[in-house]
Amino acid sequence: MSLEDIAEKLTTRLNGFNHTMKVDFDGDGFVHVDATQNPPVASLEDKDAEVTLVTSIETFEKILNGQQDPNIAFMMGKLKVQGSMGLALKLNGMLEE
Numbered sequence: 001m002s003l004e005d006i007a008e009k010l011t012t013r014l015n016g017f018n019h020t021m022k023v024d025f026d027g028d029g030f031v032h033v034d035a036t037q038n039p040p041v042a043s044l045e046d047k048d049a050e051v052t053l054v055t056s057i058e059t060f061e062k063i064l065n066g067q068q069d070p071n072i073a074f075m076m077g078k079l080k081v082q083g084s085m086g087l088a089l090k091l092n093g094m095l096e097e
Contacts, residue, residue, distance in 0.1 A: 003057075011041070017033075022052045051091065
């Protein structure tokens with residue numbers, strides 16, 4: 001799955017999130033989503049966000065496809081959260097398919 005594909009999926013799933021989020025793929029790029037706009041706007045830029053998820057593309061793809069529980073990924077250290085933990089918990093249900 002490409003960063004563009006991930007960005008597209010996030011814009012459809014984060015409708016109603018009303019915050020900014022970023023996924024940092026640990027050296028493999030970024031996906032930033034501004035869900036304060038309707039519809040949400042995604043970019044591949046490293047912009048500031050209220051919550052940032054740091055993970056690998058492979059792990060995030062599994063989360064989006066429902067093959068990896070984000071809570072377990074977090075507990076195993078495969079997913080790190082920077083910024084608002086409350087927003088990360090809100091994202092939890094929106095990310096899973």
